[in-house]
Each structure stands twice: as C-alpha cells, then as structure tokens.
Amino acid sequence: MSTKRVTSHDVARLAGVSRTTVSFVLNNVPGMQISEDTRRRVFEAARQLNYHPDATARRMAAGQTNVIGFVLRQSHEQAFADHFMPQVLSGLSQAASAQGFHTLFEPIPPGDNSGTYLRLINERHADGIVLSGPRSDDEDLLKIRAEGAKVVLLGQLPDSDIPFVDVDNVGGACMATQHLIELGHQRIAMITNAPLAYTASTARLAGYRQALTLSGIQSDDRLVRYGNFTPQSGYTAMNDLLAQELRPTAVFVASDTVALGAVQAIRQVGLRVPEDIALVGFDDIPLAEFMDPPLTTIRLPALGLGFGGADLLIRLISGDEVNLTQIILETQLVVRDSSGANLSIRK
Amino acid sequence: MSTKRVTSHDVARLAGVSRTTVSFVLNNVPGMQISEDTRRRVFEAARQLNYHPDATARRMAAGQTNVIGFVLRQSHEQAFADHFMPQVLSGLSQAASAQGFHTLFEPIPPGDNSGTYLRLINERHADGIVLSGPRSDDEDLLKIRAEGAKVVLLGQLPDSDIPFVDVDNVGGACMATQHLIELGHQRIAMITNAPLAYTASTARLAGYRQALTLSGIQSDDRLVRYGNFTPQSGYTAMNDLLAQELRPTAVFVASDTVALGAVQAIRQVGLRVPEDIALVGFDDIPLAEFMDPPLTTIRLPALGLGFGGADLLIRLISGDEVNLTQIILETQLVVRDSSGANLSIRK
DNA sequence: CTGTTAGCGCTTTCAA
DNA sequence: TTGAAAGCGCTAACAG
Numbered sequence: 001m002s003t004k005r006v007t008s009h010d011v012a013r014l015a016g017v018s019r020t021t022v023s024f025v026l027n028n029v030p031g032m033q034i035s036e037d038t039r040r041r042v043f044e045a046a047r048q049l050n051y052h053p054d055a056t057a058r059r060m061a062a063g064q065t066n067v068i069g070f071v072l073r074q075s076h077e078q079a080f081a082d083h084f085m086p087q088v089l090s091g092l093s094q095a096a097s098a099q100g101f102h103t104l105f106e107p108i109p110p111g112d113n114s115g116t117y118l119r120l121i122n123e124r125h126a127d128g129i130v131l132s133g134p135r136s137d138d139e140d141l142l143k144i145r146a147e148g149a150k151v152v153l154l155g156q157l158p159d160s161d162i163p164f165v166d167v168d169n170v171g172g173a174c175m176a177t178q179h180l181i182e183l184g185h186q187r188i189a190m191i192t193n194a195p196l197a198y199t200a201s202t203a204r205l206a207g208y209r210q211a212l213t214l215s216g217i218q219s220d221d222r223l224v225r226y227g228n229f230t231p232q233s234g235y236t237a238m239n240d241l242l243a244q245e246l247r248p249t250a251v252f253v254a255s256d257t258v259a260l261g262a263v264q265a266i267r268q269v270g271l272r273v274p275e276d277i278a279l280v281g282f283d284d285i286p287l288a289e290f291m292d293p294p295l296t297t298i299r300l301p302a303l304g305l306g307f308g309g310a311d312l313l314i315r316l317i318s319g320d321e322v323n324l325t326q327i328i329l330e331t332q333l334v335v336r337d338s339s340g341a342n343l344s345i346r347k
Numbered sequence: 348m349s350t351k352r353v354t355s356h357d358v359a360r361l362a363g364v365s366r367t368t369v370s371f372v373l374n375n376v377p378g379m380q381i382s383e384d385t386r387r388r389v390f391e392a393a394r395q396l397n398y399h400p401d402a403t404a405r406r407m408a409a410g411q412t413n414v415i416g417f418v419l420r421q422s423h424e425q426a427f428a429d430h431f432m433p434q435v436l437s438g439l440s441q442a443a444s445a446q447g448f449h450t451l452f453e454p455i456p457p458g459d460n461s462g463t464y465l466r467l468i469n470e471r472h473a474d475g476i477v478l479s480g481p482r483s484d485d486e487d488l489l490k491i492r493a494e495g496a497k498v499v500l501l502g503q504l505p506d507s508d509i510p511f512v513d514v515d516n517v518g519g520a521c522m523a524t525q526h527l528i529e530l531g532h533q534r535i536a537m538i539t540n541a542p543l544a545y546t547a548s549t550a551r552l553a554g555y556r557q558a559l560t561l562s563g564i565q566s567d568d569r570l571v572r573y574g575n576f577t578p579q580s581g582y583t584a585m586n587d588l589l590a591q592e593l594r595p596t597a598v599f600v601a602s603d604t605v606a607l608g609a610v611q612a613i614r615q616v617g618l619r620v621p622e623d624i625a626l627v628g629f630d631d632i633p634l635a636e637f638m639d640p641p642l643t644t645i646r647l648p649a650l651g652l653g654f655g656g657a658d659l660l661i662r663l664i665s666g667d668e669v670n671l672t673q674i675i676l677e678t679q680l681v682v683r684d685s686s687g688a689n690l691s692i693r694k
Numbered sequence: 695c696t697g698t699t700a701g702c703g704c705t706t707t708c709a710a
Numbered sequence: 711t712t713g714a715a716a717g718c719g720c721t722a723a724c725a726g
Contacts, residue, residue: 007703018713023705033711052469056406057703060718065403070452076437086433093454102472105417105452107440122399125449231637260637287634290578290607354719365697370721380695404719407702 006051015045022046026053068096068313069126071117072107074133083285084302085132088154091306092130099314101127115140121149127317130154130309134162152313154305156199163316163325165308169200172298172331173207173254174214176280179296179333180250181215183340185278188212189223189248191237191262193255193282196226204254204282223248227258234261242269250278250339256285256297263291263338274340284334296339299332353398362392369393373400415443415660416473418464419454421480430632431649432479435501438653439477446661448474462487468496474664477501477656481509499660501652503546510663510672512655516547519645519678520554520601521561523627526643526680527597528562530687532625535559536570536595538584538609540602540629543573551601551629570595574605581608589616597625597686603632603644610638610685621687631681643686646679 008026012019017038024032025042045051059065070092072085093103104126108116118140120126128150134141134157145151145162153164180188190208194201205224212219222244225237234253241248242265253259259281266277273279273293281288281297288295308327315322335341355373359366364385372381372389392398406412417439419432440450451473455463465487467473475497481488481504492498492509500511527535537555541548552571559566569591572584581600588595589612600606606628613624620626620640628635628644635642655674662669682688 005703009703019704020706020713021711024712027705029706035711038711052466052471054703055470055472056403056412057718058705059403060407060703060720061705063718067451076433083430089452090454093452094456103452104414105436105440105450107437109441119399123402124399125402260634264637264639287604287607290611292611292639352719356719366720367698367722368696371696374721376722382695385695401719404702405721407704407719408721410702410721 005054006049008051008053010049011042011045011051014049015041017042064317065124065127066100067102067104067126068092068310068317069104069106069117069120069129071120071129071131072105072133073131073135073138075110076107084283084300087302088132088306088309091303091308092310093306094303095307095310096314099311101310101314103310113140115143118144121147128152128313130306130313134164136160150313150316152309152316154309158199163312163322165305165312165327165329167200167300167305168328168331169203170207170210172282172300173204173252174211175207175331175333176252176282176298177208177211178215179335179339179341180252180278180280181211181217183250183278185250186217187223187246187248187250188217189225189241189251191225191227191234191241191251191253191258193227193253193258194229201226201254208252208254227253227255229255229257231257231261231264234258235265236261238262238265239269242266242271248277250280252280252282254282256281256283256288256291256295259295259297259338260291274338274343278340279338281338288334289336291338293338294336296336296341297334299334301329301331304329352401353396355398355400357396358389358392358398361396362388364389411664412471412474413447414449414451414473415439415657415664416451416453416464416467416476418467418476418478419452419480420478420482420485422457431630431647434649435479435653435656438650438655439657440653441650442654442657443661446658448657448661450657460487462490465491468494475499475660477653477660481511483507497660497663499656499663501656505546510659510669512652512659512674512676514547514647514652515675515678516550517554517557519629519647520551520599521558522554522678522680523599523629523645524555524558525562526682526686526688527599527625527627528558528564530597530625532597533564534570534593534595534597535564536572536588536598538572538574538581538588538598538600538605540574540600540605541576548573548601555599555601574600574602576602576604578604578608578611581605582612583608585609585612589613589618595624597627599627599629601629603628603630603635603638603642606642606644606685607638620685621690625687626685628685635681636683638685640685641683643683643688644681646681648676648678651676 008019008022012022022042025039096103130152132154134153136157153162156164156166192201196202209219225240227233227237253262263273266273271277281295284297284299288297355366355369359369369389372386443450477499479501481500483504500509503511503513539548543549556566572587574580574584600609610620613620628642631644631646635644
C-alpha cells in the first residue's frame with residue numbers, strides 16, 4: 001500500500017536476470033531450458049520481495065481474462081427459492097477455480113433489458129458466460145451469440161443450437177409418476193411447479209403423461225393443476241383437486257416447495273399422507289427430509305449442473321474440440337414416506 | 348470475434364479526433380470543454396463501430412479493478428443451509444453494481460489454508476474483499492490486513508478493529524425471549540443454533556440470558572442445549588429438554604432449521620405447539636411461514652447485510668472518510684403461531 | 695479546446 | 711540460455 005508495487009522488473013534486478021527470464025521461470029514456460037541456478041535465484045528473489053504478478057497486466061498481455069461470468073436472468077427470489085441455485089453456483093465456481101478461472105457473479109435485475117450482461121462480454125470482463133434462466137425472447141442472447149461470444153445455458157431453449165446443460169425433467173417426472181403407479185395407483189393427479197411458460201414445467205408435465213401412457217393409463221386433464229413456485233399455489237391447487245367428484249389416490253407435485261402447500265391442504269380436509277393420498281415431490285430441497293411426512297421426491301444434480309456448465313464453457317473458451325455441447329443430467333428418485341412405499345412394505 | 352477488436356484508436360480516426368478526445372468524451376470527464384459537434388461525432392463513430400472500451404486496459408491504466416471479491420470462508424453447505432447467504436449475495440452485488448463494481452465470487456474450500464484469497468488481493472483481481480464467516484484463527488486475514496488491503500467482515504471478530512457489518516444477534520435473541528416472557532412464560536429453555544465456538548451462537552445465548560435477567564428470571568443452565576445447524580440436532584436437544592423433571596413451558600431455538608427438529612420432538616411425545624410448549628425460532632427462513640404451526644421467529648436483514656458490506660467496502664476503497672466502520676443491523680420479531688401469541692388473543 | 699506522449703506490468707517474438 | 715524490444719488498449723499529465 002504505502003510502498004510501490006513490486007514488479008517483475010524488481011525481481012529481475014534482484015535476481016540479476018531480465019524480466020523475460022523472470023516471466024519464463026515463474027510461469028514455468030515449457031520448452032525453455034533455464035539453468036537450475038537461474039531458476040533458483042528467480043524464485044528466491046520473488047519470494048524475498050513478496051512478488052505477485054499483476055492479474056490485470058497479465059490479462060492485458062495474454063488477451064484473456066480467465067474469468068467466467070455467471071448471469072442470473074431470473075428474479076433473485078425465484079432463483080434462490082428452492083436451495084438449488086446456491087449449489088449450482090458452488091459447482092460452477094469449483095469447476096472454474098479448478099481450471100484457474102474466477103467467477104463473476106452477475107444477477108440481472110428483473111425487467112432489465114438494457115443489455116447489462118452484454119457488457120460483460122463486450123468490455124471483456126469475462127471470456128464467456130454461463131446463463132441461468134434463459135428465455136426465448138431474450139434479444140441480448142441472440143445478439144451476443146451473433147457476435148461469437150461463448151455462452152452456455154443452464155436450462156434449455158427450444159430449437160436452439162446454443163450449448164446447454166440441463167437436468168432431465170422429463171425423465172425425473174416420469175420416474176416419480178412410475179413410482180406411484182408401481183405402488184398400485186391409477187388415479188394420479190399432478191400439480192406443476194410453475195406455469196407452462198416455463199420449459200421445466202412443460203417438461204415435467206410431459207414426463208408425467210409419458211409414465212401414464214407407458215402403463216396404459218388414460219391421462220386426464222381434470223387431474224392436472226398448475227402451481228406457481230409457492231406453497232400457497234400448491235395449497236390452492238390441491239384443494240381444487242380434492243373438490244373433484246372422483247378424488248385422486250395419489251399426486252405428483254413437481255416441486256417440493258409447492259408440495260408443502262399440497263400436504264397442508266390434504267391434512268386440512270382430514271385426510272392422511274400417504275394413507276389416503278400418496279404424494280411425490282420434485283427437487284429434493286434440504287427440508288424435504290424433515291417434512292411431515294418425509295417427502296419422497298426427485299433429486300436433481302444441482303452441483304453437477306453448475307460444474308458441467310462451467311466445464312463446458314471453459315472448454316469452449318479454450319478452443320478445445322467439444323463434440324457434445326448439449327448435455328442432459330440424470331435425476332434420482334429418493335424414496336421416503338410420503339409416497340407410501342414404506343407403508344406397503346410394513347403391511 | 349473474427350475481426351479484430353475495435354479500439355478507441357479506430358473511433359478517433361473515424362471521428363477525426365485524437366484518442367484522448369475519445370476518452371474524454373466517452374468517459375464524460377468533467378472540466379473538459381469539448382464542442383458539441385466533436386462530442387456528437389465521437390458518439391456517432393463509437394456507435395457505428397460498436398465500440399466498447401476494454402475493461403482490462405482500463406483497469407491497467409486506472410490502477411483500479413472496480414471489482415470486489417466476496418469470499419466465503421464457511422463450508423458451502425453451511426453457508427447456504429438457511430437461505431441466508433443467497434440474499435446476502437444479492438444485496439452485495441446490488442450495492443456493488445450500483446457503484447459500478449463487479450462481484451467476484453470466491454468460495455474457499457473448507458480446510459483450505461493455502462492463502463487462496465490472499466491472491467485475490469495480491470494479484471489485484473479485486474480492490475478489496477467482503478469476507479463472510481471470519482475466524483479468529485485466520486492467519487491470512489491478519490496478513491492481508493497488515494499489507495493494508497481493504498477488507499470488510501460479515502460477522503464479528505472479537506477485539507478486532509477490522510471493519511465489519513453484522514446482525515444484532517444479542518438484540519434478536521433478547522427480543523425473542525422477551526416475547527415469550529410477555530406471554531407469561533417463566534420456565535424458558537433455549538437451544539442454540541450451533542456450538543459456542545461460533546460467535547453468533549454465543550451472542551444469541553447472551554441475548555437470551557439478558558432477557559431473563561431483565562425480567563428478574565433466574566437463568567438456569569439446565570435449560571440450555573446446543574444445536575448444530577441441523578434439524579436432527581434440534582430433535583436430540585429437545586428430547587433431552589423434555590426428559591427434565593421440570594419441563595419448560597417455552598423454548599427459544601436460535602435457528603429455524605434446528606427448530607424444525609425440536610417441533611418434531613415435541614409432537615412425538617404427544618405435546619402440542621404452542622399449547623403445551625411455546626416456541627420461537629430465529630432467522631425467518633422462507634419455510635418458517637409454512638411450517639406447522641407457522642413459526643414465530645426473528646427476521647434478519649440479510650439483504651441489508653450484503654448491501655451494507657459492499658457499500659462499506661467500496662467507500663473504503665474509494666478512500667472516502669468513513670466514520671463508522673463497525674455496523675450492527677437491527678433484527679425484527681415476526682409473530683406467527685408457534686409462540687402462542689395468537690392463541691392468547693383468541694381466548 | 696484538442697493532440698502528443700508517456701506510462702500501467704506483463705508476455706512473447708526475435709535476436710544474440 | 712538469456713535479453714531487448716514491441717505491443718496489449720486505455721488514461722492523463724502536459725503542451726500547444
């Protein structure tokens with residue numbers, strides 16, 4: 001602070017070599033035959049002066065920032081509603097730092113279409129971005145792609161060749177529904193996690209229908225309701241379902257958070273989970289395990305999503321030949337009590 | 348991508364001025380009298396060429412990165428266990444971007460003492476850091492401070508003059524306990540959020556005792572148990588308390604997550620919340636509202652914590668005269684059903 | 695009011 | 711095996 005910054009020049013002088021040599025030694029540049037003695041002197045001088053190369057200058061010279069941007073296009077509340085995003089972020093930065101990259105965290109205020117994240121690329125703050133919550137009406141995304149920027153999406157955009165990493169929503173929903181079918185249920189309702197404008201929502205609904213079809217069960221739209229991220233929406237939707245003349249014996253709720261409200265609604269009319277109505281959730285939020293009853297649900301590879309996104313992006317940046325740029329990660333069924341699986345065993 | 352990068356030189360040429368003028372115009376440097384005509388020509392040229400100043404070069408020349416680092420010293424699981432950190436991060440990046448700063452997200456793998464975050468400063472990746480989860484045995488922290496780096500802590504370090512922003516844990520715990528006292532309870536137990544090695548834990552315990560003392564209630568260590576972040580720990584602790592010869596009539600659990608387990612334990616022995624045992628939590632996690640019963644708890648200014656941290660740091664970086672560098676933010680009592688407040692009214 | 699010029703600290707080609 | 715020198719793109723002190 002008080003003293004001037006130590007530069008490679010200082011190190012060179014102390015070691016009695018040129019700055020070039022310092023750079024070669026400290027960066028361990030391959031193909032350079034430098035005498036053991038020189039090498040040692042350089043290291044010693046650097047240590048002695050407490051020298052640290054200036055990242056900015058290095059970027060300047062290298063023409064690369066070694067930074068990836070993580071752009072959150074969703075509202076923050078929504079993004080972090082389900083404990084999912086922190087894990088994604090964790091995986092992302094893990095993968096990044098493993099490859100010597102840093103992570104710039106860039107949430108976009110909802111409704112901000114002023115191209116905030118374009119600047120990340122245009123002004124070269126980062127070498128590329130991982131974009132969470134892509135929307136098909138995002139003009140910035142098209143623009144940025146057209147300019148050849150490196151972008152990886154977390155989640156899919158229909159009919160697009162943009163590289164992405166996503167979770168297998170269809171497969172997960174199918175697995176959840178099949179689990180209920182295997183337990184003997186025929187009249188299975190579904191509550192979505194969100195309105196169908198969200199692709200994840202559509203995909204989960206598709207998985208539910210797929211499972212029914214595979215088992216020869218007629219899917220019935222009167223058994224489908226739409227959630228909206230919150231427990232309240234689950235409560236409302238479930239009440240609606242319970243008012244049906246022919247009540248479902250099981251329900252697949254495509255979000256644990258929404259399921260929370262659904263369970264409440266079921267209880268309130270004096271029915272029990274899973275004895276009267278079996279329930280499977282989706283997401284495996286940390287609290288799913290501690291709900292009453294503990295929730296059978298679908299676990300998503302959140303860490304893997306972030307890790308995969310960063311990894312893919314960095315390979316794109318590095319110019320590696322990447323053969324697979326659209327990746328879908330498998331989900332996992334976690335059986336607890338709410339589906340009644342343990343109940344059947346007990347009998 | 349394909350074509351070479353557009354530089355201020357190109358803009359200057361097209362506008363028929365020098366690079367200096369371009370810089371002055373585009374940065375709107377005060378005190379420069381530039382003709383309206385020139386100004387317009389520069390803007391036009393920049394627009395036409397789709398010019399964007401290179402952040403790296405700019406940093407190089409300015410000697411400042413306009414980046415703050417957010418360093419997470421806790422384990423990720425722990426950091427994000429309670430929905431708190433995402434909000435902090437949100438507030439942080441809001442404050443940062445409002446002042447033209449970007450946020451570098453830097454989680455430290457637990458047990459990593461290799462000075463990973465020292466490099467953030469030493470190599471000038473950032474102008475300063477906000478450090479979450481500081482520990483008194485953190486040598487890197489002392490070192491970095493000694494070198495004059497700008498650091499703001501989220502949370503306190505006893506007997507230190509390092510700038511920090513923290514939540515009023517003592518006040519919050521006191522408020523929670525007083526709420527129970529006001530409802531007529533005398534025999535009030537407490538379960539901490541974590542072992543006492545954590546300063547937040549100690550502070551909350553202190554607040555609990557303070558409230559008792561203020562009301563002339565003898566505090567009794569047999570009524571204090573230690574949680575450990577998880578519902579399980581709350582379950583165990585509560586069971587332990589229930590086994591006492593003289594059962595408490597109320598319990599203050601210094602973490603909503605831990606409270607979840609406590610409620611379970613109470614239910615399991617056939618008692619009701621709040622009729623038999625009143626309960627107040629801490630943190631106001633999003634699910635607190637949807638627990639059964641909805642949890643009375645203490646809300647923390649998570650967004651404000653992050654915002655305040657970034658704001659303070661940036662003022663420190665800018666060299667502003669900052670008179671108050673140790674900030675404590677107020678908490679808020681959120682009354683729901685678990686404390687029995689609404690119950691009393693009903694009667 | 696505008697242009698010249700000298701850095702910022704590093705990498706890397708080319709020559710010695 | 712090592713060194714000299716040319717950038718990277720921008721800012722800002724100083725001249726004009």
